[in-house]
Amino acid sequence: MSVPYELRCRECKKTWANQPKAVCDFCFAPLEVVYDYDAIRKNLTREKIASREPDLWRYRELLPLPEGFSPQVRPGYTPLVYARKGGERIGSRSLFLKNDAVCFPTLSFKDRVVSVALAQARAFGFNTIGCSSTGNLANSVAAHAAKLGFDAWIFIPSDLEPAKILGTQVFGAKLVRIGGNYDQVNRLCSQIADEHNWGFVNVNLRPYYAEGSKTVGYEIAEQLGWRLPDNVVVPMAGGSLITKIRKAFDELVTLGLVEAKPVKFFGAQATGCSPISSAVKAGRAEIDPQKPKTIARSLAIGNPADGIYAAKAIRSSGGHAEDISDPEIVAAIRDLAETEGIFTETAGGVTYGVTRKLIEQGRIHPEELTVTCITGNGLKTTDVLADQFEYEEAISPRYVQFQEYLAAALARSGAEGAKLPAVVGAPEVPGMAQVASA
Ligand SMILES: *Cc1c(COP(=O)(O)O)cnc(C)c1O
Ligand SMILES: [Zn+2]
Numbered sequence: 148m149s150v151p152y153e154l155r156c157r158e159c160k161k162t163w164a165n166q167p168k169a170v171c172d173f174c175f176a177p178l179e180v181v182y183d184y185d186a187i188r189k190n191l192t193r194e195k196i197a198s199r200e201p202d203l204w205r206y207r208e209l210l211p212l213p214e215g216f217s218p219q220v221r222p223g224y225t226p227l228v229y230a231r232k233g234g235e236r237i238g239s240r241s242l243f244l245k246n247d248a249v250c251f252p253t254l255s256f257k258d259r260v261v262s263v264a265l266a267q268a269r270a271f272g273f274n275t276i277g278c279s280s281t282g283n284l285a286n287s288v289a290a291h292a293a294k295l296g297f298d299a300w301i302f303i304p305s306d307l308e309p310a311k312i313l314g315t316q317v318f319g320a321k322l323v324r325i326g327g328n329y330d331q332v333n334r335l336c337s338q339i340a341d342e343h344n345w346g347f348v349n350v351n352l353r354p355y356y357a358e359g360s361k362t363v364g365y366e367i368a369e370q371l372g373w374r375l376p377d378n379v380v381v382p383m384a385g386g387s388l389i390t391k392i393r394k395a396f397d398e399l400v401t402l403g404l405v406e407a408k409p410v411k412f413f414g415a416q417a418t419g420c421s422p423i424s425s426a427v428k429a430g431r432a433e434i435d436p437q438k439p440k441t442i443a444r445s446l447a448i449g450n451p452a453d454g455i456y457a458a459k460a461i462r463s464s465g466g467h468a469e470d471i472s473d474p475e476i477v478a479a480i481r482d483l484a485e486t487e488g489i490f491t492e493t494a495g496g497v498t499y500g501v502t503r504k505l506i507e508q509g510r511i512h513p514e515e516l517t518v519t520c521i522t523g524n525g526l527k528t529t530d531v532l533a534d535q536f537e538y539e540e541a542i543s544p545r546y547v548q549f550q551e552y553l554a555a556a557l558a559r560s561g562a563e564g565a566k567l568p569a570v571v572g573a574p575e576v577p578g579m580a581q582v583a584s585a
Contacts, residue, residue, distance in 0.1 A: 148183040167351040203362040213270035222258035227370035232486035237503035254524035255283035263359035264348040273346035282311035289320035364395025377515035386457030414468035415501035417443035424468035443493040490525030
């Protein structure tokens with residue numbers, strides 16, 4: 148290879164240099180970025196990575212960045228937390244949470260993909276950028292555009308959560324609400340990208356965008372002390388993230404940065420939009436598109452672009468896919484908040500709830516090191532919890548009033564508040580110091 152990286156067709160393997168292009172002209176298969184790994188192996192070490200700033204640019208050799216690129220936004224390197232109580236509640240003694248609910252700048256893992264896609268957008272000469280989005284991508288593209296000086300046009304299905312709409316508008320982006328579902332919005336964006344000279348991060352820039360997801364995988368390995376977990380549970384919308392975590396682990400093995408080890412990949416969806424998990428469960432290679440109907444709107448893609456690759460990655464790893472209902476998603480959000488102090492959006496409820504289901508099914512063993520990906524922040528989807536809690540009348544600011552209130556509250560809750568969950572020792576994990584300081 149004479150260049151550090153270039154686009155290549157996933158099926159016919161024809162190369163396409165570097166350009167805003169997502170699909171092969173010959174076989175219509177998606178393009179992906181491939182690298183000159185021999186060149187990278189020569190000068191990338193664990194120590195070199197560890198000496199860099201705690202953001203996703205610490206893996207810059209493994210990202211498609213134009214020469215002379217200098218980052219202005221610094222997403223990534225989110226905490227990997229050992230979930231003692233959260234694991235205990237669902238039957239795991241070795242559960243870790245990759246917490247992208249606190250990814251910067253817009254509190255979801257989408258900040259990773261947008262940062263990487265926009266490095267190329269500039270190099271390709273785009274002044275206007277855009278996306279079709281189920282919400283988080285909209286927030287991230289709008290924020291990045293503000294900081295980097297692009298005009299932004301964002302296209303969304305009209306039924307998105309209010310916080311995700313406001314969290315796009317606040318950055319000054321043009322927001323176009325479409326009376327249709329994500330798949331219809333996405334088709335429209337393909338047409339717009341063809342007609343205008345605009346860089347759509349998940350349409351004509353998609354191969355570059357998708358590479359940003361790999362950084363979740365690099366971080367998991369680094370934060371575990373440069374080793375791979377036994378299992379990863381990943382939420383699936385278009386199915387890109389799960390395939391890219393797999394690619395990241397494979398690359399680290401290729402480069403000699405971690406030891407090879409079988410990792411099982413588990414995909415998580417909401418039952419109301421489960422085209423990939425349905426295919427995996429039925430043992431079908433094809434993905435049947437669905438009409439989404441779920442509160443997990445960030446995952447509501449009925450016709451997933453990378454669905455067949457996601458299903459393939461899951462099956463060939465010996466993993467599985469599952470889905471849970473909307474009430475189960477809400478229960479999982481609450482369980483995670485109560486046990487780990489992490490407030491995730493619906494997509495995180497999906498992965499945590501599906502992790503529980505996979506443990507109950509015996510597909511994930513309690514002692515295996517399992518990483519569950521939390522990809523978004525609960526403050527963006529508070530609407531799904533609206534009927535979950537009482538909105539109490541205010542009491543007057545007097546101590547006697549509080550005494551009465553306390554007596555009534557104790558009478559209501561009975562003795563249940565006195566019971567604390569049993570303490571389980573943390574498993575031995577080399578490299579835990581890094582986890583704790585992350
Ligand atoms: C987009 C998104 C995903 C899934 O991404 P894909 O790569 O399309 O499968 C997961 N979680 C959240 C919160 C997202 O916004
Ligand atoms: Zn091809």
